Amino acid sequence: MGEAPAFFVDDLQKDLTNGFPLKSKGHETAINIGHNKTYVIGGMENESTSTIGVRIYDKSTGEWVIPVVLGPKPKLSKGHSAVLLDEDRILVIKGNSTSDDCFWFLEVNTTFVKEQKKRFETDVVAWSRGVIGEAEIPIVISGPSGVGKGTLISKLMEEFPSMFGFSVSHTTRAPRTKEQIGVHYHFTERSVMEKDIEDGKFLEFASVHGNLYGTSIEAVEAVTDKGKRCILDIDVQGARSVRASSLEAIFIFICPPSFEDLEERLRARGTETEEQIQKRLKTARAELEQRNSPGLFDHILVNDNLDTCYKNLKKLLGLNEGAETTLLPELVEVPQEHTVSKIDQKILINCGNAEEENSSRSMFLLDLSSIKGGAPGRTRGLNLHIVESCINGTKMLS
Numbered sequence: 001m002g003e004a005p006a007f008f009v010d011d012l013q014k015d016l017t018n019g020f021p022l023k024s025k026g027h028e029t030a031i032n033i034g035h036n037k038t039y040v041i042g043g044m045e046n047e048s049t050s051t052i053g054v055r056i057y058d059k060s061t062g063e064w065v066i067p068v069v070l071g072p073k074p075k076l077s078k079g080h081s082a083v084l085l086d087e088d089r090i091l092v093i094k095g096n097s098t099s100d101d102c103f104w105f106l107e108v109n110t111t112f113v114k115e116q117k118k119r120f121e122t123d124v125v126a127w128s129r130g131v132i133g134e135a136e137i138p139i140v141i142s143g144p145s146g147v148g149k150g151t152l153i154s155k156l157m158e159e160f161p162s163m164f165g166f167s168v169s170h171t172t173r174a175p176r177t178k179e180q181i182g183v184h185y186h187f188t189e190r191s192v193m194e195k196d197i198e199d200g201k202f203l204e205f206a207s208v209h210g211n212l213y214g215t216s217i218e219a220v221e222a223v224t225d226k227g228k229r230c231i232l233d234i235d236v237q238g239a240r241s242v243r244a245s246s247l248e249a250i251f252i253f254i255c256p257p258s259f260e261d262l263e264e265r266l267r268a269r270g271t272e273t274e275e276q277i278q279k280r281l282k283t284a285r286a287e288l289e290q291r292n293s294p295g296l297f298d299h300i301l302v303n304d305n306l307d308t309c310y311k312n313l314k315k316l317l318g319l320n321e322g323a324e325t326t327l328l329p330e331l332v333e334v335p336q337e338h339t340v341s342k343i344d345q346k347i348l349i350n351c352g353n354a355e356e357e358n359s360s361r362s363m364f365l366l367d368l369s370s371i372k373g374g375a376p377g378r379t380r381g382l383n384l385h386i387v388e389s390c391i392n393g394t395k396m397l398s
């Protein structure tokens, strides 16, 4: 088994003539990538935030570079270890943290980072939080306004609260009387949303009935982080964009029994003006024509009788009566003192002192062979196994 190539910055500092551009503070690790670059990961004295900093020593120029750091940054912890996974990313394991927040990937040369380097014309790194396991693929529900998508989704979430989570979209339309900020939508200004779209924060967006609507990457990640299956309620243009994206999902089109029924439902809901209803009905005709568009929808459900349609939806999703299960993975804790070893895509994390009698120690195996995703989103599909757990000399698991 190969020893982790992580080493402490003290060793690096002795070899440097130029010194750090910023004084180091607390725990730091350094990783060599290629012949020329050393990535130093850790706190910095003038860092105003309490997140883990990154700087790069370029041996070819003898200079330090502060890269553009993208993605949500990990909070500083008392200690961390760092392992080079490949030439593209470094695994950072935070000490004193639980498994929902201790595995972070620092991407230094992935496709996403390469694109961003071109955009910023400087060195760029991107953080991506590692998530244990993988939630079931999201469900995209689409169909004309007033067909009953929201009604069906509410029933599903009510019956299976720990199984499904709703992707809260952004919109520039005004809230309806009973709509809550951050629950039904993130209501936003057009200029703010346009800037966020430009910054790559959206998985998809579309102009619908004269307003801007969109699904942020964060909206989907927030649901999957909880181990829940994400449901997206989006228009047909949005469904098309998601289909073309890297997000794997199941696509369902909800159809009204007739156009007259759809109009009746929209009017009965009483949330739109006559002008808005006319706009929505016009869009509905175009959307209904697209339901059989090749390769777009996996399933079409007719919402005639609500209970029958709901039963068919559950059947399609493989849900039977009493199918509710809790999907949340068990949390384990990685202490401040730990060592790591790497063999292929497996990382052995050794916590505590195996030599000392009656000491508390544990050993985890982190399997990265099935990881998916990455910056600008989370890195999913991490598998964590407890190899050994020993409290005060008593073996708990093996």
Ligand SMILES: Nc1ncnc2c1ncn2[C@@H]1O[C@H](COP(=O)(O)OP(=O)(O)OP(=O)(O)O)[C@@H](O)[C@H]1O
Pocket (backbone or CB within 6 Å): 143, 144, 145, 146, 147, 148, 149, 150, 151, 152, 265, 266, 268, 269, 303, 304, 305, 306, 307, 309
């Ligand atoms: N099968 C049904 N039969 C009769 N009325 C229904 C049925 N399903 C839903 N409704 C009613 O139709 C109206 C529109 O439903 P809902 O708001 O769920 O539509 P929607 O597709 O989510 O619309 P939008 O895309 O505009 O958000 C609501 O008043 C709802 O109670």
Ligand SMILES: Nc1nc2c(ncn2[C@@H]2O[C@H](COP(=O)(O)O)[C@@H](O)[C@H]2O)c(=O)[nH]1
Pocket (backbone or CB within 6 Å): 142, 143, 144, 145, 149, 169, 170, 173, 204, 205, 206, 208, 213, 214, 215, 233, 234, 235, 236, 237, 238, 239
């Ligand atoms: N492409 C997207 N479409 C969305 C999103 N969120 C909602 N929608 C669709 O907009 C219409 C109108 O919704 P309403 O709440 O104003 O009635 C409806 O068809 C929704 O499915 C989104 O994020 N992206």
